Amino acid sequence: MTLDPGVFKAYDVRGLYPSEIDEEGARDLGRGFVEVVRAATPGVAAPRIAIGHDVRLSSPSIAAAVTEGAVEAGAHVTELGLTATEMVYFAVADGGFDAGAQITASHNPPQYTGAKLVLAGALPLSGDTGISEIGRLVAAGETVRRPGGTRDRDHGLLDRFVDAAMTFIDPAKVRRLRVVLDGANGMAGLFLIPVLARLNLDAVECFLDPDGRFPNHEPNPLLPENREFIEGKVLAEGADLGIAWDGDADRCFFIDDRGEFVPGDFLTAMLASHLLRRSGPADVIYDLRASWAVPEAIIAAGGRPHENRVGHAFIKRRMRELDALFAGEVSGHYYFREFSYADTGLIPALLVLEMLSQADTPLSEVIDAYRSRFHISGEINSTVSDPAAVLAELRTRYADGRQADLDGLSVAYDDWHFNVRSSNTEPLVRLNLESLVSEADMEARRDDVLAIIRGH
Numbered sequence: 001m002t003l004d005p006g007v008f009k010a011y012d013v014r015g016l017y018p019s020e021i022d023e024e025g026a027r028d029l030g031r032g033f034v035e036v037v038r039a040a041t042p043g044v045a046a047p048r049i050a051i052g053h054d055v056r057l058s059s060p061s062i063a064a065a066v067t068e069g070a071v072e073a074g075a076h077v078t079e080l081g082l083t084a085t086e087m088v089y090f091a092v093a094d095g096g097f098d099a100g101a102q103i104t105a106s107h108n109p110p111q112y113t114g115a116k117l118v119l120a121g122a123l124p125l126s127g128d129t130g131i132s133e134i135g136r137l138v139a140a141g142e143t144v145r146r147p148g149g150t151r152d153r154d155h156g157l158l159d160r161f162v163d164a165a166m167t168f169i170d171p172a173k174v175r176r177l178r179v180v181l182d183g184a185n186g187m188a189g190l191f192l193i194p195v196l197a198r199l200n201l202d203a204v205e206c207f208l209d210p211d212g213r214f215p216n217h218e219p220n221p222l223l224p225e226n227r228e229f230i231e232g233k234v235l236a237e238g239a240d241l242g243i244a245w246d247g248d249a250d251r252c253f254f255i256d257d258r259g260e261f262v263p264g265d266f267l268t269a270m271l272a273s274h275l276l277r278r279s280g281p282a283d284v285i286y287d288l289r290a291s292w293a294v295p296e297a298i299i300a301a302g303g304r305p306h307e308n309r310v311g312h313a314f315i316k317r318r319m320r321e322l323d324a325l326f327a328g329e330v331s332g333h334y335y336f337r338e339f340s341y342a343d344t345g346l347i348p349a350l351l352v353l354e355m356l357s358q359a360d361t362p363l364s365e366v367i368d369a370y371r372s373r374f375h376i377s378g379e380i381n382s383t384v385s386d387p388a389a390v391l392a393e394l395r396t397r398y399a400d401g402r403q404a405d406l407d408g409l410s411v412a413y414d415d416w417h418f419n420v421r422s423s424n425t426e427p428l429v430r431l432n433l434e435s436l437v438s439e440a441d442m443e444a445r446r447d448d449v450l451a452i453i454r455g456h
Contacts, residue, residue, distance in 0.1 A: 030069025052083030074146030268328030
């Protein structure tokens, strides 16, 4: 049995197949998951669990093993088959399940496998709220077999999911935009085919066929090398925009009509403004790495901005506390109250198509209004031997700034600010910096901070 303790991460379970997770280990994972679900749902002896999987070559056998383990532990499992991660979130909330699991390694290369785990209502498990406990139960041999488990299949999820997503827009208002769609051979193609049948788009379909080898490029659009294709394709096709998805399709990324990447901060500001104009005053959450464009846009649209820690588990819990309308992260995760406070890669794409259809200006001009005022570095990773020492030196060096420790170290001045966070899993620190002065000022301040970071 292989289930390396290191696969139990802060936000999910993830590791190399089969050296860190194999089928026998996945069976134990299924049993441990049921024990955690049972503890979280008092009075439910036989929890109902939905399990889906992505297109990775290892995913069907890993999903089958997790299912077998869950059934052995006495759960009633509904197998969803091939799914995008957000489809599992939808299935759990829509079907009143006690929990759900998506077998996926998200945007990682094909040799990885893993699982994203949620409780009732699509509330995520994290390292602090169940994932570590599953690891402890497995390591201690405390998973148990109970009689009475069952399994069945759900065959109508895709149609129900697409129906629900389409309610976020008026399809008749989406004009015939020319759009390049890059599914990266991941799970986006599964839902894009029926969605395209309902919209009058001039779609340039690229890599929409799910293929667990990811033969064209890795399914991680945050990396510039994985965006080269779609950026070039948008220009070559004279498209109005491009949309790319990551491997499990719970994140989407946008390329404007000039072939330039749209930062997640600016997309969050756009979406928040659009949603607030429709809903009226509401709470909106954004992650602390974001450009100051985001809270400014939220306030201008009548909303109440709330800065938050990075990470979907923290965002989703805060959304429930505030009953927030919407949340956005720089990394391309967008969350919606009417989607069980969960993240989705389809709904933001639909909303942007609706917004651009009603706008008189191209996407590049909309984004230029942000780019001209808010000069952002993007996230810059640096390998360091002692992340804590880096943060301590930065805290001293920038002691005259307004400092906060909500997540790493944030320092703000009147016309620039930055955040530095340590990685949860690697000897890395991540820098995000913004200047309101100019691009040159941002670059100079960025280089000053990086010199301190990389001196360690």
